[in-house]
Amino acid sequence: MAENGHTTIATWVLPIIEALKPxxxxxxxxxxxxxxxxxxxxTNRRIPLKNMKKLWDMAEVVSGNDCIGLEVSKFVSHTNLHALSYAHLASSSIRESLERSARFSNVISTAMRIAIRDHKKQLIVSLHKADDLPHDPSIHAIDAFIALLIKSSRKISPDLYNHLISINLTRSKPNNPKHHQLMYKCPINYCAEFCEIRFERRFAERPISTGNIELASVNEQALQDYLVRLRKNDIIGLVTKTVLDLMPIGELSQENIASTLGFSCRGLHRKLKEQGTSYQIILDRTRKYHAIQYLKQQELPITVITYRLGFHDTSSFSRSFKKWTGISPREYRKQHQHQKNNTKN
Incomplete structure (x- = not known):
């Protein structure tokens, strides 16, 4: 079963085991x-996230290298990433390439999302774990992905190192930081709040002579088709999205969700059981996650949160929240505010 339905493209396993051959x-x-x-x-097969984490953990153990993700990036070939590598090579600028990576990152893994923003003279690429993922992905998976973004960008703009401002990593400082320094050749900050890559904005927007609109379009269509197939087979993701859509209305019975998705109630139960989960587990997990996010917003009244989550009254919400966390919504909000105040002080 995929953890919370999250998966990685099966061919991402190949560079990992290749790097570990010795x-x-x-x-x-x-x-x-x-x-x-x-x-x-x-490439049409997907590996559950929990299995990938086992593989990454094993990779560090057998290699004795807490930077093994950087080594793995050296063994990635174009075919490991479906059509994403080819679309990247045909991009007309670094910005276009990065924006394409952001749109199609789920092809590689659904555990992370990429956000791109401008800040003064910088273009900032940040990586965030999926909203419903209970913990961060492997630090080695993140290392490998960021290293791959940098290496791929250098292929279309060889002078990239002259325009790479800094990199922030959420991981702790490795035993031997020189591996990261050799890979990025720029200031690196560890234990950061978010993983970020900062480029000079003018460089990122500079036209690249090898850009090919037609070739990029063909490969982008292949990526779009792949995501359609992926989402069609992602029953957990479909149920979660439907729950989110219907939460404010309060129509959250399993029968209603099944009907909305075109299943019988029994058929939906069977499909979720095949994935090692149930409708109630998905509903509780989704409500719990969003309840916590809402409670962190001090200005939102408990009654408003109650109805946003599809509960009919605050007592029902309070009972469910206490079952999930062991404390009431009001107690959680007080604890969070206390921790926030202590952090500021």
């Missing part, structure tokens, strides 16, 4: 992570 057999690695060898060359 340390461990491929068979042992895949067995440890419960990954079937016959799937890892198929």
């Amino acid at each position: 340390y461990c057999s491929q068979q042992k690695l895949l067995q440890h992570a419960d990954i079937d060898y016959k799937y890892i060359r198929d």
